[in-house]
Amino acid sequence: MPRPISRRDFLSRAVVAASVLATPRVRWRTVPARAPLRIAVIPSARTPDRALGIQLGVDEARHAATLFGGGVDVTVAAPNESLERAAPRLLAARPAVVLGGDTRAECDHLAELAQAHASLYFNVGCDDDGLRGAQCRRAAFHVCPSAAMLRQAVSETRAGGATAEAWDPALVKFGADTLNERFQKQFHRPMGAPSWCGWVAIKIAWEASLRARAVDGPSIGAFLETSSAQFDGHKGRALSFRLWDHQLRQPVYVTQARAAGAEPIEVPSSRAEEDARTSLDRLGTARAASICVWKT
Amino acid sequence: MRHIAWLAAFAAMAAPAPAHPQVHAPHAPTLWISNEAGHSVTVVDAASNRVLATIPLGARARGIHASPDGRRVYVALSNDAGQRDPAKEQIVAVDVATRHVVAHYRVGSDPEQFAVSPDGRTLYVANEDGGTATMLDVATGKRLGALVVGIEPEGVTFSPDGRWVYVTSETSNSLSVIDAVRHKVVSNILVDLRPRAAAFTPDGRRIFVTAEVGGSLSAIDAATRDVLATIPIENNEGKPVGVVVSPDGRRVYVAAGKGNALHVFDARTYRSIATIPVGQRPWGVAISADGRFVYTADGLSNTVSVVSTSNNRVVQRIPTGNKPWGIAIVP
Numbered sequence: 125m126p127r128p129i130s131r132r133d134f135l136s137r138a139v140v141a142a143s144v145l146a147t148p149r150v151r152w153r154t155v156p157a158r159a160p161l162r163i164a165v166i167p168s169a170r171t172p173d174r175a176l177g178i179q180l181g182v183d184e185a186r187h188a189a190t191l192f193g194g195g196v197d198v199t200v201a202a203p204n205e206s207l208e209r210a211a212p213r214l215l216a217a218r219p220a221v222v223l224g225g226d227t228r229a230e231c232d233h234l235a236e237l238a239q240a241h242a243s244l245y246f247n248v249g250c251d252d253d254g255l256r257g258a259q260c261r262r263a264a265f266h267v268c269p270s271a272a273m274l275r276q277a278v279s280e281t282r283a284g285g286a287t288a289e290a291w292d293p294a295l296v297k298f299g300a301d302t303l304n305e306r307f308q309k310q311f312h313r314p315m316g317a318p319s320w321c322g323w324v325a326i327k328i329a330w331e332a333s334l335r336a337r338a339v340d341g342p343s344i345g346a347f348l349e350t351s352s353a354q355f356d357g358h359k360g361r362a363l364s365f366r367l368w369d370h371q372l373r374q375p376v377y378v379t380q381a382r383a384a385g386a387e388p389i390e391v392p393s394s395r396a397e398e399d400a401r402t403s404l405d406r407l408g409t410a411r412a413a414s415i416c417v418w419k420t
Numbered sequence: 421m422r423h424i425a426w427l428a429a430f431a432a433m434a435a436p437a438p439a440h441p442q443v444h445a446p447h448a449p450t451l452w453i454s455n456e457a458g459h460s461v462t463v464v465d466a467a468s469n470r471v472l473a474t475i476p477l478g479a480r481a482r483g484i485h486a487s488p489d490g491r492r493v494y495v496a497l498s499n500d501a502g503q504r505d506p507a508k509e510q511i512v513a514v515d516v517a518t519r520h521v522v523a524h525y526r527v528g529s530d531p532e533q534f535a536v537s538p539d540g541r542t543l544y545v546a547n548e549d550g551g552t553a554t555m556l557d558v559a560t561g562k563r564l565g566a567l568v569v570g571i572e573p574e575g576v577t578f579s580p581d582g583r584w585v586y587v588t589s590e591t592s593n594s595l596s597v598i599d600a601v602r603h604k605v606v607s608n609i610l611v612d613l614r615p616r617a618a619a620f621t622p623d624g625r626r627i628f629v630t631a632e633v634g635g636s637l638s639a640i641d642a643a644t645r646d647v648l649a650t651i652p653i654e655n656n657e658g659k660p661v662g663v664v665v666s667p668d669g670r671r672v673y674v675a676a677g678k679g680n681a682l683h684v685f686d687a688r689t690y691r692s693i694a695t696i697p698v699g700q701r702p703w704g705v706a707i708s709a710d711g712r713f714v715y716t717a718d719g720l721s722n723t724v725s726v727v728s729t730s731n732n733r734v735v736q737r738i739p740t741g742n743k744p745w746g747i748a749i750v751p
Contacts, residue, residue, distance in 0.1 A: 184571050187551060188592045191570055191608035298633065299590055299614070301501040302548060302572055309549070331593070334610065356593070356613040356633040362656070394678075399657055 158194035161185075161333045163326065164214035166201040166224025166234070168249055168318075176311045177319030178223065181326025183310075192334055196326075207233070215241040220341045221329045223322070228252040232259055236419075239263035243341040244348075246329065248321040256369040256409060260416035263341070265348060266371045267328065268321040273376060273408035277391035281378045291320030292377045292388040298360035324357045328372075331355060361400045369416040373404035449708065450516070451738075452493045452748045453717055453724055454481040458741025461495060463519065466708065466749065469726055469736050475519050479508040483533040484704075484746040487558075488540045491516055492523075493748055496531040496545070511545065511556075516750055525561055528554040533617075535576040535585060537600065544585045544598070546573035553587050553596070555603060567605050570594035575617035579642065580624045588615035588629060595629055597645060607645050612636045619663045619672070621687060628672050628687075630660035637663065637674055637683075639690060651690045654679050662705035662746075664714065666729070673714050673727075675702035682716050682727055694732040698725035704746035717744035 163182075167175045185196045199219065201210035207230050215222060215237050221244045225231035231250035238245035245264045247255065251271040255264065269290050277288035293304050293314035307315035307323075315323075328348075332355075333339055336347035347353055348370075354362040363374050377388035392406045405411075448467035455462060459481060463473040483496035493514045499505055511531055513523035527534075527545040531554075534545040542564070543556040551571050555564040570589020577586050578600070585598040588611075595615060597607040612634030619628050626648070627640045635656035639648045653660045659678035665671070665687060674683040680700050684693040699718025702725065706715045714727040717740070724744060726736040 184591065187568075187571055188594070190568065191592060191594050191596065192610065296501050299572060303591075305504075305549060327591075354613060354634070356591070358591075360633065360659075362613060362633050362635070399655055 159339045160189075160195035160197045161221075161330060161339045162197045162199070162217070162219040163329060164199045164201075164217070164219040164222040164224075164243075166207050166210050166214070166222070167203070168224070168226050170226045171249065171318045173313075173316055174248060174318040174322040176307070176313075177315070177322030177324075178326055179322075180307055180310060180319075181323040181330075184323075185326055185330035188330060188334070194334070194339070196330060211237050215243055218341070219243055220333065220339055220344055221246050221325075223248055223325055225249045228254060228259075231255055231264075232261075235261045235264040238341070239420075244329075244345050246325045248318075248325045253409070256371050257415045260369055260418060262370070262418040263345065264370055265328075265345075265365055266369070267325045268317070268372075269374060269376050270371055270408050273371075276407055277376045277378050280391055281380075281389055283378070283380045286378050286380045288376045288378045288391065289317040289388075290374065290376055291315060291317045292379060294387060295358075295377065296387075299356075299358045300360075303358045320357075324355070324363075327357070328355050328363075361394070361404065364401065366405070366411070368411045368414045369409060371408060373401060373407075375404065376407065450750045451706070451715060451724065452484055452486065452514075452750060453740050453744045454484040454495055454704075454746045455741030455743060456480055456482055456719070456745040457500075457743035460741045461493070461514065462740045462744070464724070464738055466713075469738050471739065473519055474741060475514060477512065477521070479510075482745045483511075483531065484748045485534065485536045486516075486748045486750045487513075487536055488538060490750045493750060494534070494536065494543065496534055498530050498532065511543065513558075523561065525556055525558075527556055527563065528552060528566060533574055533576050535578045537578055538580065538582040542600070544576050544578070544587070544600075546576050546587055548572055548574065551589075553585070553598065565603060567596075567598060567603070569596040569598075569605065570608070575615070575629075577618045577620060577627075579620055580622060584642070586618045586620075586627055586629075588618055590614045590616065590632075593631075595627075595640070609640060609645055609647065611638050611640075611647065612650055616661045617663050619665050621665050621669045622667060623669060626687075628663050628665060628674075630663050630674060632659050632661060632677070635659060637672065637685065637690075649690050651685065653683055654681075654695075658683070661703045662716070664705050664707045666707060667709065667711045671729070673705055673707065675705040675716050677701045677703055677719070680718075682714060682725070684732060696727055696732050696734065698727065698734055699723045699737065704744070706747035706749050708749060709751055715747050715749075717747050719743050719745065 189195045225234045226249045235245040247266045274288040379388045451464040453462040461475045479497035511525040512521045515522045528547040530548040545554045552566040554566045569587045570592035572591040573589045575588040587596045595609040612631030614633035616630045629638045637651045658676035660674045660676045662675040672685040682696040698716045699721030701719040702716035704717035716725045723737040728735045
């Protein structure tokens with residue numbers, strides 16, 4: 125029996141198909157069939173731009189699937205469906221990864237449910253330090269920077285009115301400009317931090333599945349805990365998850381309110397004597413300071 | 421000796437380039453350097469390392485290659501970051517003798533890197549924001565089609581026999597293999613993070629691919645398409661971009677942008693031979709036909725470093741335009 129797909133998923137596929145059909149003389153290569161990576165998404169009413177980043181990530185993962193085989197099946201909660209109702213329904217199908225949640229309670233609930241269903245929870249909506257600390261769960265991988273990382277970045281730059289974000293639409297280096305342009309071209313708006321988090325979460329899920337040669341949550345989770353699990357988020361440094369709290373190592377960008385148009389300041393800065401992990405571990409909770417003990 | 425070389429470099433810097441391109445038929449090999457922010461090409465006499473001319477092109481100049489017969493130099497032009505003017509997106513052909521643009525090719529959106537077939541008849545162009553490689557007939561200027569490759573395609577290189585074209589794609593970490601006879605993608609290879617450039621050994625049996633964010637160089641078997649080895653550059657922190665293999669196939673030269681260095685590897689054992697400090701942010705790299713000199717385009721120094729392969733030292737720095745990106749050698 126064919127699997128039902130959501131309206132959003134159907135529309136997404138239709139858009140991709142239409143764009144392909146509308147492009148003359150473009151030839152796709154056929155590759156052997158492989159089981160698709162299944163991802164469940166509970167969209168955020170509070171941060172709708174996150175869904176756009178997820179959409180771009182899914183589109184690009186499907187493009188990559190034409191190269192390497194497999195695919196990405198995305199199941200999306202209905203717009204009027206509460207997280208409490210949608211989460212158990214979506215997780216009953218045991219997707220490899222689930223995304224959603226805006227509050228600490230929601231994110232913790234999703235992480236707990238994902239763990240119980242042998243799925244992974246990719247946190248793209250909660251910067252709460254407790255989820256990386258006392259409430260940490262092994263099935264949870266925190267894609268966006270923690271509140272501690274953002275606070276520290278602002279304090280290090282010591283500028284009045286400064287804010288720190290995971291991404292900035294003014295970034296240029298290491299392909300940031302092409303990512304910003306791809307997003308702008310598709311959605312007619314700049315790519316902000318929520319969109320980047322959604323995009324990179326899907327990219328990490330897809331690439332981890334591809335490199336681990338697995339489409340189930342536990343295998344992908346085990347791969348993410350290896351030293352070879354590194355990802356390019358167009359930030360110029362290899363991104364990886366900290367073993368002690370599953371926070372994604374990454375630089376963040378500080379902008380000053382009074383310096384409109386100025387290039388954002390990257391924190392932490394690179395030091396010649398440090399490798400990328402050591403350098404990025406200067407931001408946020410260090411291993412020695414972590415109080416995370418995986419909750420079961 | 422090095423002191424003399426530096427004096428020569430300063431002498432070269434003091435010699436102004438002609439204000440306007442003039443008809444000139446060089447006898448010695450020439451270096452053609454694309455200047456990304458300068459929107460121009462710098463022409464250098466490879467015998468004296470003296471700047472002969474600067475050719476304005478009016479757009480962001482990146483990919484640059486000579487035709488096999490040495491009569492033309494092709495340059496990929498596109499928009500500066502944040503701009504979108506389709507009229508600027510093209511490849512131009514510059515006549516080597518007159519230094520005038522003699523042809524404009526529309527090759528799809530955002531051309532950055534490309535390769536010229538060994539017979540000089542076809543260009544394969546990476547369309548960075550389109551996820552395609554466009555094939556172009558040089559004689560007619562006609563687009564022969566476009567092939568879907570990875571996301572954010574970048575480096576393009578032909579096998580020495582002209583049968584295969586390899587295209588790196590930065591976002592999808594892929595290396596697409598195109599059959600240049602059948603115009604068809606036949607394989608895709610997963611490589612390290614953010615692959616930038618690829619170079620064949622002269623016998624066509626192996627390909628070396630740089631990965632900028634992975635900080636590595638991968639060696640790939642051209643027959644099996646297996647990754648034979650992934651070699652760390654500066655403990656995976658090196659940000660490698662350009663790569664060339666020496667004409668005798670014994671050495672691989674990698675421009676490591678962040679490390680401000682040119683790395684030399686044994687092409688067979690993958691052992692590091694030397695790390696040579698060059699200018700800041702070397703991106704493009706080229707090697708002379710006799711293998712005696714390697715040239716790096718030092719993006720933030722506005723120079724080309726000339727490296728002697730006999731002693732692995734910089735023997736001269738040549739001034740260029742703003743943000744030199746790529747280097748083509750016209751024999």
